[in-house]
Structures are given as C-alpha cells and as structure tokens.
Amino acid sequence: MSDKIYFNTSNRFNFKKQLINATTRLHHTLAPKHAKNTARKLLLTPVRAKPKNESPQNLQVASVQSKYGALTTYTLGQGPVWVLNHGWSGSASQFFPLMEQIAKSGFTAMAYDQPAHGQSDGAYGHIPAFVHGLETILDNVDELAGVVSHSMGAAATLECRHAKMQNVPLLLVAPVLNYLENLFGSVARSGYSIKLFTAVVEEIEAEYSYPLNSIDPQAHLKRRESQTIIVHDEKDRFASHSISEQASQSSNNVELVTTQGKGHGRIMSCQETYDAFTRLIHSN
Template sequence: MSDKIYFNTSKKFSFKKKMVNLTTRAHHKLAPNHAKRTAKKLLLTPVRSKPKNAEPKGLIISEVSTSEGVLKTYRVGTGPVWLLTHGWSGTASQFFPLMEHIASKGYTALAYDHPAHGQSEGAYGHIPAFVGGLEGLLDSEEEVAGLVGHSMGTAAAIECKHAKLQDKPLLLIAPVLDYLDNLFGSVARSGYSMRLFEAVVDDIQNQYHYPITSIDPYNKLGRRTAPTMIVHDEKDRFTKYSVSEKAAKEMPLVTLITTQGQGHGRVMHSDEAKAAFDTLTS
C-alpha cells in the first residue's frame, strides 16, 4: 500500500485525495493511538517484491544478524567486497546483473534485503532501520572496498557513520539526495494527514534517538572525502535528476553520468552504471 503513497507523483486535484485527507484527519482526532498504529502499518510497510532477475552463477545466499533482525544476503565473486543497498520496496535481486559485472572485474558483490524487504526479517522500513541494517552488514565484513546504492538506499548509505564506509567510494544510482523534501512531499501529494504522519515520524525518531531533521544526504555527501559517481536518468519520475545535477556542479568529488530512457529502476543494470563502477575501480 505504501508504494501508492511514496511513488505518487501526480499534482492534480483528486476527489480520492481529498477523502483520504478528511478521513485520516478525523481518525487522528477521534482515536489518535489507533490512528497512529494504522498509519504506521500503512506508511512504513514496504511491498515485499519478488525477485526481479535470474540468480547469478555461483551466488551464495546467507544471513547476517543485525540490530534490525536477520537480514538475507547474496554474495557472488571473489576479491575486495562492494556492498549493494537497494531502495524502498526493492530487493537485492534488482542488483543481480550489476553484481555479475562487479564479480567479472575481480570483486565480491555483496547485496542484501533491507529490514522488512525481500526475505529479511522486520515489519517496518524507514531510514533508521536501513542504517541499522547497513551497519550490521559492515560489522560482519572485515573490510569493504566501496558501496553501490539505489534510491532510498543511497540516503541510508550517506547517513551511515560506520568507520568502514567513511573513506570508501560510492556509486549512487537514482539517488534521493533531498530525502526530507521527497518524503514529506510524497505524503502530502497523497492527501494523507500530515499531522498524523508527523506523529508516526515522531514515534520513530524517539524510538531510535534519530531526529528526522538530522537526515541530510545532500550536504553530508558534500562533506565526504572519497569520490562518488552518480548515475541518474534525466526523466526519473521518483527522484530528482536536478538535485544530482546540482551536486555534481557544486561538489568536486562528485561526478554525474546522465542516462536517457532508463527510468528509476532499469538504470540499476544499465551500461552506464557498469561503466561508472569501472571508473571508480580503475
């Protein structure tokens, strides 16, 4: 259900949107605790997508215990480890074609399903859970050479403060660098009660001691000291290409590769994404 909210880009007036606003506001006013429980289930429950691609030859499927539960991992290749972190309602399988390319270049590609995604444990998905899961993966590896992220997974990667990731190169595919504007804008366009949404957010930030106002991928990317390659489709409907373009202009360590006709998902296994990886590792 949450996909219909977060991936709704329509700005047109909708009677349905108006009714959603009226009913969620009334629910929150009349039964605030029940409304918050309902909203949490609706807004923080990603779709558990089925595998998108065939498994690479030699794929090793395993598990890692983290603070966010047991996460399913997918490893192929040998050599230095590159982590791959998917986006909202995605799965590690979206990366399988790119993982094959990474393995062919003499590296280990290690992807995983985020909490509440794919085959991993967990009921709810949000940035604090994404970061906690990523930290658990980093704890389980002796060393990593770099990270590939897609969509919301890019925000979690930039937010992550783990020492093993601080000086490592990043490949960001269709990144969501304006995370807060993207999140609140998507909910507002759906018509959902913003006051109710803010109450859910408040519970999460208190539970994790993670103020939502501290989530700032754009400026944190600008403070990184390792190179970053961004691959973004000019017509991406879900994350703003213009923000990636701005980052590449303002940040000397950020390079943008623009794609055409790849959208938000297909770009993950585009030739441009593979070329960007080759550039980062050359």
C-alpha cells in the same frame, strides 16, 4: 500499499485524495493512538517485491543477525567487497546483473535485503532501519572496497557514519538526496494527513533516537572526500535529477552521469551504471 503512496507523483486534484485527507484527519482527531498505529502499518510497511532477476550462477545466500532480525545476504565473486544497498520496496535481486559485472572485475559483490524487504525479517522500513541494516552488513565485511546504493538506499548510505565507509568510493544510482522533501511531498500528494504522518515520524525519532532534522544526504555527500559517481536519469519521476546535478556542481569529488530513458529502476542494470563502476575501480 505504501509504494502507491511513495511512488505517486501526481499533483492533480482528485476526489479520492481529498477523501483520504478528510478521513485520516478525522481518525487522528477521534482516536489518535489507533490512528498512529494504523498509519505506521500503512506508511512504514514496504511491498516485498518478487525477485526482479534470475539468480546468477554460484550466488551464495546467507544471513546475518541484526536487531530487526535476520538480514538475507547474497554474495558473488572473490576479492575485496562491494556492498550493494537497495531502496524502498526494492530487494537485492535488482542488483544481480551488476553483481555479475562486479564479480567479473575481481571483487566480491555483496547485496542484502533491508529490514522488512525481500527475504529479510522485520515489519517496518524507515531510515533508522536502513542505516542500521547497512551498519550490520559492514560489521560483517573484512575488506570494504566500496558501496553501491539505489534510491532511498543512497540516502541511508550517506547517513551512515560507520568507520569503514569514510574513505571508500560510492556509486549512487538514482539517489534521493533531498530525502525529507521527497518523503513529505510523497505523503502530501497521496492526500494522507501530514499531521498524522508527522506524529508517526516523531514516534520513530524517539524510539530510535534519530532526529529528523539530522537527515541531510546532500550535505553529507558534499562533505565526503572520497570519489562518488551518481548515475541518474534526466526524467526520473521519483528522485530529482536536478538535485543530483546540484550535488555534482558543488563538489569536486562528485561526478554525475546523466542517462536518458532509463527511469528509476531500469537504470540499475544499464550500461552507464556498469561503466561508472569500472571507472571507480580504475581510479581507486
């Protein structure tokens, strides 16, 4: 259900939106605890998408343990490791074509399903879970060569403070760099009560000691000294291309590759993304 909220880009007036707003506000007023539990299930439960691509030959499937349960990993190739981190309601299978390119280049490609996504354990998805998922994977990697991230996964990658992340190159595909604005804007467009959603967010903040105002992927990107390439479609409806453009203009370490007609998902396996990866490994 939540993908219909977070991937809703319409600002048009409609009766259903107004009904949702009135109903959720009333629910929050009359039964606040029940309303928050219902909202958590609705807004923090990603869709477990079916695999987007066929599994490459010699793909190794395993798991690592996290505080959210087992995270399913998918490994291909040999050599230093590139970790691949998907976005909201996505899965590691979206990266299978790129993983083949990485393996052919002499590296190990290691993708994984975030908590509550794909074949991994977990009930809810949110930034603290995404960051912890990445940290857990990095704890199990001996030689990290770089990280590839898509959409919300890119925001989590930039939020991650793991020591292994500090000096490695990043490939960010259709990143959500204005994470908070994007998140609250999506919920507002759905008609859902912002006051109720904020109450759920405050519970997550307290539960995981993760203050909302600390989330600023764009600022974290600007402070990074290692090379980053962003591949972003100009007409992306779900993540702002203009924010990526601003990021590239404000940092000498960030390069933007703009695509046409690749959208938010297909861009993960387009030639421009493959070429960006090749440039990163040659320059590093």
